[in-house]
Amino acid sequence: MSPGSATSIAPPEAAPANIKQARATIVPRPVDDRRGLALVSIVIPALNEAENLPGLLRELGEVLSSIESHAFEVIVIDDGSTDGTREIAIEYGARVYSHPEPLGNGASIKHGIREAAGDWVLLMDGDGQHPPSVIPELLAHLGRYDMVVASREGGGGVWYRNLANRIYNGLASYVTQKKIGDLTSGFRVVQGRALRSFVPLLPNTFSYPTTITLSMFRAGHAVKYLPFEVRPRAGTSKIRLLSDGSRFLLIILKIATFFAPLRVFAPLAGLVFFSGLAWYVYTFLTAQRFTNMAVLLLVQSTVIFSLGLISDQIAQMRFERTGDVLPPRSRRPEQRG
Missing domain, CATH: 3.90.550.10 (Spore Coat Polysaccharide Biosynthesis Protein SpsA; Chain A)
Known part of the structure; x- marks a missing residue:
């Protein structure tokens, strides 16, 4: 059926x-x-x-x-x-x-x-x-x-x-x-x-x-x-x-x-950014050099924030596309025989 x-x-x-x-x-x-x-x-x-x-x-x-x-x-x-x-x-x-x-x-x-x-x-x-x-x-x-x-x-x-x-x-x-x-x-x-x-x-x-x-x-x-x-x-x-x-x-x-991707991605990007910055300061003060890990964390923070911006735009477009769509009632219900 x-x-x-x-x-x-x-x-x-x-x-x-x-x-x-x-x-x-x-x-x-x-x-x-x-x-x-x-x-x-x-x-x-x-x-x-x-x-x-x-x-x-x-x-x-x-x-x-x-x-x-x-x-x-x-x-x-x-x-x-x-x-x-x-x-x-x-x-x-x-x-x-x-x-x-x-x-x-x-x-x-x-x-x-x-x-x-x-x-x-x-x-x-x-x-x-x-x-x-x-x-x-x-x-x-x-x-x-x-x-x-x-x-x-x-x-x-x-x-x-x-x-x-x-x-x-x-x-x-x-x-x-x-x-x-x-x-x-x-x-x-x-x-x-x-x-x-x-x-x-x-x-x-x-x-x-x-x-x-x-x-x-x-x-x-x-x-x-x-x-x-x-x-x-x-x-x-x-x-x-x-x-x-x-x-x-x-x-x-x-x-x-x-709902609001930036409220999730932005804090995460900030955490990764400041972790990279802290690692850079630590290695510069202790070893007088700029490590690959610090670069990786700083780049990752930028990527995460960019993903947040893109996700926010996609979420907004997806939500707006629904508009005021009112699907029609399409079928008759089953009835008692």
Whole structure:
């Protein structure tokens, strides 16, 4: 089946007993019956989340039915699941788009953003770690802020991942000159027009929250962080130690080169320059000669600074090329047979 193609499928064999009620309540009012309310598109990427999705969608339906200030649509992007995730999402009344094979968490998010019709787009995971009960508080800050991020408290992961997140937050705060509470949280609501314009910049991997955050700050948008407690997930995490290490390096590189390269390259060039200068002074005073090491360090400082200037220009051009591109909604969602 092609990505996002419409199909007619039978209900899952092990559907919950109250599934018909869930279909009626997951979206409290039809999108066509917005009555002037701002539309919030909730995008949920899911890969083999049949164990977690029913509980999440039931709770989501209960929360949305209590909110009168916005209209909602729920979009589930099935990233090539093999455990019935797609069928469950369809039976619970979500708009479902499927990939024929796993394309990546970021690819699912990009697909969901393209299909979203909302004035605002709310992103959350399908593993149940993002509690829907936080959504009303996120929505309460819309208007004053262009993005509201649920910032994780209480760890929410193994120690090395929490340490990496602290390093990300510190480096990103230094680069952007803004206090960043949680750079990599995927639980957030973003102004729809701004988010759609950033789709060409988003990666197909788990680091898409980093790109969204840096893009919002670079474009001058107001961002709010709200703390929440991460739930333990059922089942097996899709992230592993080896991939986490690669992800760590890629995110550090993205922060260093995407937002403000000179804030990273200029201090490094200065450190190398003054190291070369100090080595020159030391060798001149002790050996009365100018060593090759001093020359190498001084030349390297110039090269590093030049790379910073070039990277800054490339980052600026890459960012400006996104403009206000609004990708069209391209496909019909899968429907219940």
